Amino acid sequence: MAKITDAVDPGNAGGSVLIPEIPTEPNQPVTFRCDKCGEVFADREARRQHVFDQHPFKRPQLLVGSRTVKDRGEVVASRFPQEDWVTQQAERIMIDLQEVTTRQACKRLSEITSGFHEVTLASADYSVTYHIEFDIPTEAQLATVERAFNTLIVNQPLESDRIAQFITVAKQEDGARYYLEGVSDFLYGVLAKDQRGGTSLSHDDYSAKYHTAREALRFLNRPLANLIKALVNFNDNAFCEAEAQAPGGQVAIACQILNGLRAGKRCLAPDAKIASGHNLPVDTLTAEIMRFCSLPLTEQREQLPQLVHLASKRLTTDHDRVKIQALAMNSCWEAGDHEQASSWARKLRYSPLFEALATRIIEEVENE
Template sequence: MAKITDAVDPGNAGGSVLIPEIPTEPNRPLTFKCNKCGEVFTDREARRQHIFDQHPFKRPQLLVGSRMVKERGEVVASPFPPADWVIQQAERIVIDQQEVSSRQACRRLSEITSGFHEVTLTSADYSVTYHIEFDIPTEAQLATVERVFNTLIVNQPLESDRIAQFITVAKQEDGARYYLEGVSDFLYGVLAKDQRGGTSLGPDDYSAKYHAAREALRFLNRPLANLIKALVNFNDNAFNEAVALAPGGQVAIACQVMNGLRSGKHCSAPDTRIASDHSLPVDTLTAEIMRFCSLPLAEQQEQLPQLVHLASKRLTTDHDRVKIQALAMNTCWEAGDHEEATHWTKKLRHSPLFEALATRIIEDVENE
């Protein structure tokens, strides 16, 4: 075969450079090899499916109290027995640079009460390190927060200065840090949502405060902490989670009503008025919605215009507005005012929460 020259200037010297002959090889079929077991496949998709089916990715996981532990920023502010700590998919466990067995790890984690600690879990495929702060208060520290709360907050006008005083006094008396933060964040959220009490927070800041409160209190099993978490969930229209935390009283009644409406069922009003059973300050709309759910039907009819008026307010959130609309629809239907009930169905016909009941009322009216 004749040599081929390429007239490419190699530099200042000029001239030409010979390109060497390229040996030819017969075409070979393209294959894809599994790097786990060596099995060979004729196409990439077949190998991907094989890996997905036969070699699933195993990522270690650490759970406490049936909840996933966050890798960073996790705070454990409540004691858990060894059985509540669960380690999954880990072949090697290291706590604070000391390798331990799974049983030893769970026992060790249940005994830590303070400080920052590092837990590294390693599997064949992955290694993950958890940075956990333990700040587990004593019973006396928890009781201090509740005592100061009862003294300074219960049955008192809720104002920013009073919340600041509550924080100052509880800190001076060595109250539980995260319990105090959760309670105060919730109280600040109430002021932000209502835009009252001398708050400097904007109306949109209430949600961040509520969620910070729920996060700070998430492992704390105390009546006050559980009630706050229930009210935050109720505010977010997470009714099942709310009623699990507050299984009795006015909060539970409101959740049961809302859950019934969400499942497409009409809810009958109670025969007699049910009084509030808690002294925790709540925002105006939540208080009105819960109170409305606790009224007999005649009183619900009488007070419905006032509730509906609140729904038209500028500060009313979408979560609260849809609850009020669902209550208005149900009350009108239960009172026999089907025309007005149908009016409310038009607002809820495409609601993810109350579409089922709205559709049912429309069908019932059409079939009359």
């Protein structure tokens, strides 16, 4: 039987085939060149570190009132002067597809009062487009919301129907839309957190309502708006932000005390009871915490059991519970009950907010 290879012509009578001579070159070291400046590095990591240090990525940014503007879904509901608009790392600027200088951009943005607008900032590395809705109310529209609030909410039982009436009246009189939404969302959040006033919201809905309110009022600089933002931050235990926005009275005192405790400082109680200083309805726990902070030390000690009892309630949030524990720890220490203060401190030993003060109190009691 013939083999398969019998039909294959090996060529050159089965001999070898000469190949052209290939010139040889000495091995060249592998190098890594920077695309930005051309500098050469021996390895990839060295080039990466060089780019990180010498050519950092520069993303353009748009700021207003010292706050970063969101690139999508931003609403500007308050007028800002030209100097409050700032562009960073931008080599080219376009507003509604028209190229402008930095000065022209800031002036233009300070003059827009309504409508949807696109602002594009470009650098050599990156381009970002901001989609901004301007809905800046007049002073009369702002006053409409505040007048309806004072008439229908202040010193009245807070109920869902009353909030709905407040919204209806303000809308009929052409009130400021985002101001109205921010105030009403906060009020609905109060009802949800307390589960009262005929609310159909669940307890868990309160946080979303609070945060929606804060976002709606983000750029609004009015006493009522600032108070709501302070209370939402206080609820979230963002005491620094809350203290910066707190207008005074019990709100300011509570922010100062808890911010001090967070910084690791024991705080003295007021010499005399501090009046509330605001007429905004708040949830029960926030009201009790602020009221407790405004009391002299003797009254704090008398009312501490009542505050602690509230901490054990089913609807008490973790944010409120840790505030109560910190206030109890501070109150006991200032009253000279160091053992009880140490007991509260052990509950807060691993708290990211009050760990520093709790650890300090535990150590001082152990070293007595």
